[in-house]
Amino acid sequence: MNLLAIQVMNDSPSSSDLLCNVELLGGRDTNVPTLAIGAITSADAGNYQVEVSNGAGSIVSENVAVVVAGEVSGYDGWRLAHLAETPNATDAEPSADPDRDGKSNLQEYYLDTDPLNPDFGGIPVGFVEQTEAGLVLTVRFPRRDTVGVEEVFEMSAEMSAEAWQPLTDGVDGVAIQQTATEFVVSLPVVGAQGFVRQTLRLDGK
Numbered sequence: 001m002n003l004l005a006i007q008v009m010n011d012s013p014s015s016s017d018l019l020c021n022v023e024l025l026g027g028r029d030t031n032v033p034t035l036a037i038g039a040i041t042s043a044d045a046g047n048y049q050v051e052v053s054n055g056a057g058s059i060v061s062e063n064v065a066v067v068v069a070g071e072v073s074g075y076d077g078w079r080l081a082h083l084a085e086t087p088n089a090t091d092a093e094p095s096a097d098p099d100r101d102g103k104s105n106l107q108e109y110y111l112d113t114d115p116l117n118p119d120f121g122g123i124p125v126g127f128v129e130q131t132e133a134g135l136v137l138t139v140r141f142p143r144r145d146t147v148g149v150e151e152v153f154e155m156s157a158e159m160s161a162e163a164w165q166p167l168t169d170g171v172d173g174v175a176i177q178q179t180a181t182e183f184v185v186s187l188p189v190v191g192a193q194g195f196v197r198q199t200l201r202l203d204g205k
């Protein structure tokens with residue numbers, strides 16, 4: 001919840017007598033009931049309460065959802081459509097998981113699932129098979145054409161955050177193939193255990 005604090009310039013207890021602070025309100029100097037604020041970006045969308053105060057006291061409004069209209073695409077557009085009314089702004093972050101289904105908002109965006117409703121589809125499936133070249137691990141990941149998202153595949157012998165190495169198609173026996181609906185990542189099995197994961201990156205972040 002964000003709080004938009006407005007200070008009123010005179011101390012009258014009657015709202016009809018109030019004058020807005022011209023610095024805060026972008027040049028308004030009369031007691032008009034409408035507040036206009038410029039320089040809004042999609043990052044400002046969310047839930048607000050407005051607190052108006054002067055020397056006579058203060059009053060706080062009901063929760064107000066601010067929606068930023070206009071051409072907003074990619075994750076920001078999806079966030080406005082699905083997460084504009086979450087009580088906490090942090091719940092709309094790409095890394096947040098407000099429905100606690102183990103999928104971040106970015107993954108929900110990627111998979112076109114509901115970020116406020118737990119769902120457990122879209123889980124990668126892996127298997128190991130014996131080939132002429134030795135043991136090969138293959139993992140199938142759901143895929144969806146999604147504006148502004150790049151998929152990165154990584155492997156590691158351990159789950160620690162530092163150990164992940166990027167996988168490149170055609171290097172060290174790695175193959176990364178894609179269809180309209182999935183990625184198929186395969187690589188030789190080396191060592192007693194190994195992990196493969198897909199990481200999503202938002203363009204420019």
Ligand SMILES: [Ca+2]
Nearest residue numbers: 097099101103
């Ligand atoms: Ca989630």
Ligand SMILES: [Ca+2]
Nearest residue numbers: 114117118119
């Ligand atoms: Ca979900």
